[in-house]
Amino acid sequence: VDWPIHERSKGMSDSAHSGENRMTALILGLLLFFATHSARIFAEDRRVRFITHHGVVRWKLAYSIVSLVGLALIVWGYGQARIEPVPLWLPPVWTRHLAALLTLPAFVLIAAAYVPGTRMKARLGHPMLVGVKLWALAHLIANGTLADVLLFGGFLVWAVADFVSVRRRDCAAALVTPRGAIGRDAVTVGVGFIAWFVVARYLHAWLFGVAPLA
Numbered sequence: 001v002d003w004p005i006h007e008r009s010k011g012m013s014d015s016a017h018s019g020e021n022r023m024t025a026l027i028l029g030l031l032l033f034f035a036t037h038s039a040r041i042f043a044e045d046r047r048v049r050f051i052t053h054h055g056v057v058r059w060k061l062a063y064s065i066v067s068l069v070g071l072a073l074i075v076w077g078y079g080q081a082r083i084e085p086v087p088l089w090l091p092p093v094w095t096r097h098l099a100a101l102l103t104l105p106a107f108v109l110i111a112a113a114y115v116p117g118t119r120m121k122a123r124l125g126h127p128m129l130v131g132v133k134l135w136a137l138a139h140l141i142a143n144g145t146l147a148d149v150l151l152f153g154g155f156l157v158w159a160v161a162d163f164v165s166v167r168r169r170d171c172a173a174a175l176v177t178p179r180g181a182i183g184r185d186a187v188t189v190g191v192g193f194i195a196w197f198v199v200a201r202y203l204h205a206w207l208f209g210v211a212p213l214a
Helices: 005-037 044-054 056-081 094-112 119-124 127-142 146-172 182-208
Strands: none
Touching (some): 056 146, 094 119, 094 127, 094 182, 119 127, 119 182, 127 146
16 A cells, blocks of 8 residues: 655654654663662762752662662663664674573672672672673674663673672772672572573563563
């Protein structure tokens, strides 16, 4: 059917407007989420003043609310942006397998943030941030749309900046972390592997429509 020109133009305009709305939600969510999680990087003085005047409970409440709103917008905006993706490049198929491989140590490092007394935590200080960097890099390698660059590129830049900032604070405070026990590292590897396998084998395809181990 050959639609009238004005109707086709209207349809293209509506589609473009809808795409802008989706991308706006993703960007706004990232800004809100990173604004709270970057307070100690760029606005430590304001954070301290807020806590001094209003108390740590109100700070944590405001922090949690803004972070949750930002996260909800990220999830919704990214999901909507994937409906009509804006491709920047086309990653080869093998990059999916590389991404799946890189996310395995990422899960282990994130698990190390919650298992006390590991050598990984003693060596890295903040293994979760290292894990987030690996996770973001893996997804950047395997995905080439504008939404992917905004989401995973944003998390990669934030994780690098936050890691540098927090390590500087550790050095300034002369923080010494106990060496840790190798047995706890073994537990961490096991927990990280199980979490990675469950997500990669079952949850990832259900949540995002992509099966990393397929």
